[in-house]
Amino acid sequence: MKNYRTFDPCNLLSPLPVVMVSCAEKEGASPNIITCAWAGTVNSDPPMVYVSVRRERYSHGLISASGEYVINLVDENLCKATDYCGVKSGRDVNKFDACALRPMPAKEMTCTPAIAGAPAYLSCKVKQVIPLGSHDMFLAQVVGVEVRDDLFGENGSLRLDKAGLIAYNHGVYQRTADVLGFFGYSVAREDVLKRRMEQYK
Amino acid sequence: MKNYRTFDPCNLLSPLPVVMVSCAEKEGASPNIITCAWAGTVNSDPPMVYVSVRRERYSHGLISASGEYVINLVDENLCKATDYCGVKSGRDVNKFDACALRPMPAKEMTCTPAIAGAPAYLSCKVKQVIPLGSHDMFLAQVVGVEVRDDLFGENGSLRLDKAGLIAYNHGVYQRTADVLGFFGYSVAREDVLKRRMEQYK
Numbered sequence: 415m416k417n418y419r420t421f422d423p424c425n426l427l428s429p430l431p432v433v434m435v436s437c438a439e440k441e442g443a444s445p446n447i448i449t450c451a452w453a454g455t456v457n458s459d460p461p462m463v464y465v466s467v468r469r470e471r472y473s474h475g476l477i478s479a480s481g482e483y484v485i486n487l488v489d490e491n492l493c494k495a496t497d498y499c500g501v502k503s504g505r506d507v508n509k510f511d512a513c514a515l516r517p518m519p520a521k522e523m524t525c526t527p528a529i530a531g532a533p534a535y536l537s538c539k540v541k542q543v544i545p546l547g548s549h550d551m552f553l554a555q556v557v558g559v560e561v562r563d564d565l566f567g568e569n570g571s572l573r574l575d576k577a578g579l580i581a582y583n584h585g586v587y588q589r590t591a592d593v594l595g596f597f598g599y600s601v602a603r604e605d606v607l608k609r610r611m612e613q614y615k
Numbered sequence: 616m617k618n619y620r621t622f623d624p625c626n627l628l629s630p631l632p633v634v635m636v637s638c639a640e641k642e643g644a645s646p647n648i649i650t651c652a653w654a655g656t657v658n659s660d661p662p663m664v665y666v667s668v669r670r671e672r673y674s675h676g677l678i679s680a681s682g683e684y685v686i687n688l689v690d691e692n693l694c695k696a697t698d699y700c701g702v703k704s705g706r707d708v709n710k711f712d713a714c715a716l717r718p719m720p721a722k723e724m725t726c727t728p729a730i731a732g733a734p735a736y737l738s739c740k741v742k743q744v745i746p747l748g749s750h751d752m753f754l755a756q757v758v759g760v761e762v763r764d765d766l767f768g769e770n771g772s773l774r775l776d777k778a779g780l781i782a783y784n785h786g787v788y789q790r791t792a793d794v795l796g797f798f799g800y801s802v803a804r805e806d807v808l809k810r811r812m813e814q815y816k
Contacts, residue, residue: 416732419767420722421760425620425662426735429782430655431630437649443637443663454655456667457747460627466657485628489703490795497801520622531617534627544745546658546754553747559622566620574629574785581791582702584775586815590630590782591792596720600698614787 422471429581429588430454434486434496435465436517441525445517447475447509449500451582452549453485454518461556463538466549472504481540484520486532488580493587496580521558533577534561567613574611575614630782630789631655635687635697635730636666637718638677642726646718648710649674651700652783653750661687662757664739667750673705678753682741685721687733689781694788697781722759734763734778768814777816 438445449461450463452466463485467474476484488496495513502509510517520537528535537558539605544551567573593614599607631652653667664686668675671756678684689697696714703710713717718728721738729736738759745752768774781788794815798807 417764418761419764421762423662423738423757424760425656425659425757426688426760426762427632427634427654427656427664427762428688428777429630429632429780431628433628436711441778452656452658453628454665455626455628455653456665456752457653457750458626458669459749461624462747463626463628463714464655464657467809468659487629493795494801496628497796501799501802524656537624542745544743544754546663548660549658555698556626559625560619561622561626561627563618572785573746574627575787575789579630579782579784580795581780583780583791584773586776586797587795588776588791589793590784591791592790594694594781594788594790595698596787597698598702600695601702613686 418536426584428501428583432488432496432580432582434474434488434492434499434532436484436486436526436529437473437480438525438527439476439479443525444508444512445498445527446473446476446504447529448504449496456553462541462553463536463556464551464553466546466551468549477540480525482523482526483538483539483540483552483554484523484526484528485536485561486529487534487577489533489578490580495582497587521560523558528560533579534559534574535567585603621705621776623801627785629784633689633697633781633783634786635700635733636674636695637685637687637727637730638674638681639726639728640680641676644726645709646711646728647674647677647705648700648730649705656756663742663754665739665752665754667747667752669750675751678741681726683724683727684739684753684755685724685727685729686737686739687730688735688778690734690779691781693733694781698788709723722761723761729761734766735760737773751788
């Protein structure tokens with residue numbers, strides 16, 4: 415029997431995705447980046463995601479104006495920039511310049527670039543804004559996806575587990591490491607289990 | 616300049632939390648577990664989370680009836696059970712029994728137990744159900760939290776990074792490993808950075 419300590423109700427759900435969300439007010443406007451860990455997948459068909467942003471944040475106004483944002487996945491190379499874009503405001507600093515990041519055109523977006531070099535990005539069109547208290551949730555449909563070329567295996571399959579993506583865990587950035595199993599592995603036949611697990615080594 | 620491959624719009628946001636969500640229809644009813652990776656934190660104040668569940672799933676009815684669920688965080692010990700609870704239905708099998716898991720009373724819940732041994736759990740009261748297509752999103756307020764006793768450091772601070780929590784990454788379960796930084800580390804003074812990073816080794 416394990417013992418437990420009681421906490422005041424708080425946000426302890428972990429690990430969370432930590433992503434760099436790029437946004438821009440309109441065509442020709444300077445783009446910004448905000449880091450979000452309050453982000454996730456909410457629907458399979460159609461593919462839908464959300465990011466929650468405080469109303470007073472600079473990016474809240476940009477996303478509200480354009481109705482779109484780009485979720486850039488984050489690996490170790492981007493970890494420090496991810497932190498920086500979470501603590502600084504786009505009102506005070508051009509984050510692309512400060513982090514030596516380069517914007518690149520994102521699929522299906524009218525004014526929002528992706529971050530060149532990110533492992534993958536998702537172009538998102540806002541469908542609904544849900545006010546929740548401190549944050550507004552921007553529910554969006556995924557309308558475009560690109561993945562870095564080096565993250566595909568020899569047989570052409572996507573190997574996102576090899577990207578070394580970063581998770582957010584109660585105040586720290588943690589690397590994702592070894593693969594413990596695949597969806598369905600608990601009920602897989604012995605030979606399938608062995609063959610599949612071999613490829614994740 | 617990195618090259619990219621274009622995907623059809625899809626759910627590629629990663630890493631995602633993969634959690635065991637316990638639920639029950641009413642007091643005295645047999646509890647069930649559903650595994651969700653479509654889960655996340657959506658608001659800081661009040662603390663709010665969501666899980667998205669397909670309408671045809673057995674647990675959808677249970678959560679709808681009771682208006683509550685418990686999010687259990689998952690470590691390596693629970694990884695296989697997590698997968699099992701994601702592929703099997705509570706209509707066909709008692710998942711607590713099948714996985715040799717024991718329910719334990721959860722703070723502030725009327726009928727929903729937590730999973731004994733989980734690193735931590737969050738008791739959640741449903742506030743809003745948002746239909747999105749294949750899934751309904753159960754937006755909920757966190758009303759109770761307990762964390763396993765062994766996850767606290769000598770000074771009493773919570774060390775959730777030591778739990779070895781599991782993330783879901785495009786079809787595989789991945790362990791979270793080394794800490795690359797803490798919130799604010801990109802702008803921290805050299806001595807603070809060194810002292811803080813020392814404790815995560």
